[in-house]
Amino acid sequence: MKLVTFVYNGHSRIGALTGDGSVVDLQRANPQLPGDMLALLAGGADTLALAQQAVASAPADAVLALASVTLQAPIPRPGKILCIGLNYRDHAAESNQPIPQFPTVFAKYNNTIVGPGAAIVLPTVTEKVDYEAEFAFVIGRTARNVKAEDALDYVAGYLPFNDVSARDYQMRTSQWTVGKTFDTFGPLGPALVTSDEIANPHDLDISLTINGEVLQSSNTSNLIFSVNELIADLTSFMTLEPGDIISTGTPSGVGSARKPQRWLRAGDVVAVTIEGLGTLENPVVAG
Numbered sequence: 001m002k003l004v005t006f007v008y009n010g011h012s013r014i015g016a017l018t019g020d021g022s023v024v025d026l027q028r029a030n031p032q033l034p035g036d037m038l039a040l041l042a043g044g045a046d047t048l049a050l051a052q053q054a055v056a057s058a059p060a061d062a063v064l065a066l067a068s069v070t071l072q073a074p075i076p077r078p079g080k081i082l083c084i085g086l087n088y089r090d091h092a093a094e095s096n097q098p099i100p101q102f103p104t105v106f107a108k109y110n111n112t113i114v115g116p117g118a119a120i121v122l123p124t125v126t127e128k129v130d131y132e133a134e135f136a137f138v139i140g141r142t143a144r145n146v147k148a149e150d151a152l153d154y155v156a157g158y159l160p161f162n163d164v165s166a167r168d169y170q171m172r173t174s175q176w177t178v179g180k181t182f183d184t185f186g187p188l189g190p191a192l193v194t195s196d197e198i199a200n201p202h203d204l205d206i207s208l209t210i211n212g213e214v215l216q217s218s219n220t221s222n223l224i225f226s227v228n229e230l231i232a233d234l235t236s237f238m239t240l241e242p243g244d245i246i247s248t249g250t251p252s253g254v255g256s257a258r259k260p261q262r263w264l265r266a267g268d269v270v271a272v273t274i275e276g277l278g279t280l281e282n283p284v285v286a287g
Contacts, residue, residue: 087249112186133208218251
């Protein structure tokens with residue numbers, strides 16, 4: 001399934017995209033289903049199976065034209081947003097950094113999250129706002145001390161993410177938090193594609209364009225730490241919960257590493273495309 005959060009007639013709902021350009025309102029298709037994405041994921045495999053049945057047998061009044069709704073971030077308020085730095089070999093090379101021995105983990109917060117089509121707002125305090133196409137996964141089961149070989153059983157699904165970063169603020173100290181957590185710096189979506197639809201998360205093309213120009217192009221096979229390894233490492237020291245988002249890092253081609261450097265500008269349109277997961281597109285506006 002391609003799970004979405006959307007607004008229809010002023011109300012936030014959850015649904016599933018269909019192949020014909022429609023959205024099935026899950027709770028309208030089956031009133032027993034929860035009305036928000038975190039609750040749906042917390043219900044586990046049985047609830048997701050109910051959702052799949054609801055999509056397959058949805059009545060006509062539960063099927064909405066995609067043009068009639070506004071997609072939001074699939075998970076508007078995740079419990080955790082954990083990001084991995086320097087996790088593509090090509091990006092470590094362009095950053096003149098050694099291959100890390102352990103995952104480099106930092107956090108973003110809910111204020112950063114926006115959905116497809118929502119604006120990335122450039123703060124007035126910086127002129128060095130960068131883009132980072134990223135492949136993210138979402139936890140579907142409470143996870144603690146998970147073995148790498150079992151890790152994919154804990155993944156609900158996958159989705160595109162853009163780890164927008166103010167490089168000057170990021171580099172003010174050894175801690176990156178400040179440069180990563182401006183409002184709107186976490187575009188997410190368009191859909192949460194459930195893990196059963198992705199045969200191999202470690203062989204997906206990933207790219208980013210600005211105004212149609214390709215600036216990043218790679219494949220998740222170039223990840224240094226796999227999804228399995230990240231879950232095993234993270235759950236060795238924290239509990240991951242349904243709806244937590246882990247973004248796996250960006251490949252080479254970021255604006256700060258280009259010559260000349262390429263910062264986001266008002267009027268740009270940024271698109272992150274990942275094979276099987278769709279395209280996350282966001283305009284850039286001045287603050």
